[in-house]
Every structure is written in C-alpha cells, then in structure tokens.
Amino acid sequence: VSEALVHTSRGNLPESTLRREVVWEFTQNSIKHRELYWQGDEVVKESADVYLLPEGHVFNVSAGQLGG
C-alpha cells in the first residue's frame, strides 16, 4: 500500500514526513480553524476556514425627532 502524499509548497510529500497541527482561534468577529503541515521548522502547507460571526455587522437606523 503506497503512502498518502500531501500537496505542499515543496511538492507532494509523504504524510509520514510531516507534522500536522490544528489551531483554533477565537476573535470578536470570527472563529478560525487552521490546519498546518510542518517539515522541520517550516510550514509547507497551511489551510484555514473562518466562520464569520455577526458581531458588529448590524446597521442600526433610527427615526429622528421632529423639531429636534
């Protein structure tokens, strides 16, 4: 059985030669899921999915006061 290859910035590399890291980041505006593949101390592949949160994305409008 051939080993799975991972497409990286250094071409297709055997998965066993890489270290996979998953990072979750939380901010006021988003939740981020990052997936990194390391070869030694170099990131050779990084993907991310960002879930946009609704904070700060609402426009509040109001009726003015007559004679104000």
Place this chain on the structure above:
Amino acid sequence: MANTQAICTSFKTESMNGVHAMGTTVVRAGTGADTWKAALYLATATVNASTTAYSTTNEVTGAGYTAGGVTFTWTAPSSSGTTAFTTPSASFSWTGLTAGPFDAVLTYNSTQGDKAHAVYTFGSQTITAGNFSLTMPTNDATTGLFRIA
C-alpha cells in the same frame, strides 16, 4: 390603539433591494440583483468605513488568487421583527492558494462601479499551498451577515 414612531421594517428590506432613492440614483439595466464580489486584503492594507470602492491597492496577490476576488449572491433580503437581513448564499472560498498575511475581506458591488459595501475582519492569516474559506453565519435577524435593525 396608539401610534409609534419607527422606521418601517418594509422600508429596510426594500432598501436592500434598491427600491428607494432619496437622492440621485442610477439607471438600472433591469430588475435583477447586482453582481457582488468579495476581495481579500493584506494585513498592511487600510480598508475600513471610509473605503468607497474596490481597489487593487494592497489586495492579496499570489497563486490561487485572482484580482477582484470571487463573485457571490445574496440570499433574498427578508425581515423578522423589525430587522431586515441577508447573507451571502454560500461560503467564499479559494483553493490552491499561497498568499498573505491577510486579515480582511471587502464586499463590493461590481455592477455599480465596484462601490464598497462592507469590510469584515478575521485576524491575520497566511495560506501556504492550501485552501481558504469564509463560512457564513445563519441567515436570520440575529446572525445574518448584513442586517438593518
């Protein structure tokens, strides 16, 4: 019964649909929705409330990214309670991307001279030979991506 001062909710939804013009407006080619796009910006850029239109200045460049960003459609605007809302109908995504660091996406109206709509930030991110996606929140009055309350 009593009268209550308010911005009419129907007006909020109709504003999203481009029904009203309180000033000089534009001649539309038809009654369909405009073409909307989403572009990524480097962390060194300055896109904010003062941004009036899409620009290539400090836009992301790199493998897997085309200047101008991706095209998207809005879910038909609707309302609940006194809030009108809409959300892009699908995630924004890029594949085979190598770019960054970037931390913002600008949504803009490609049909109307690339006029800016909104800036959404998500923290600095670099992508290396990978994929990047912006997943949308649930489209309702409390979490929709664009709401007029």
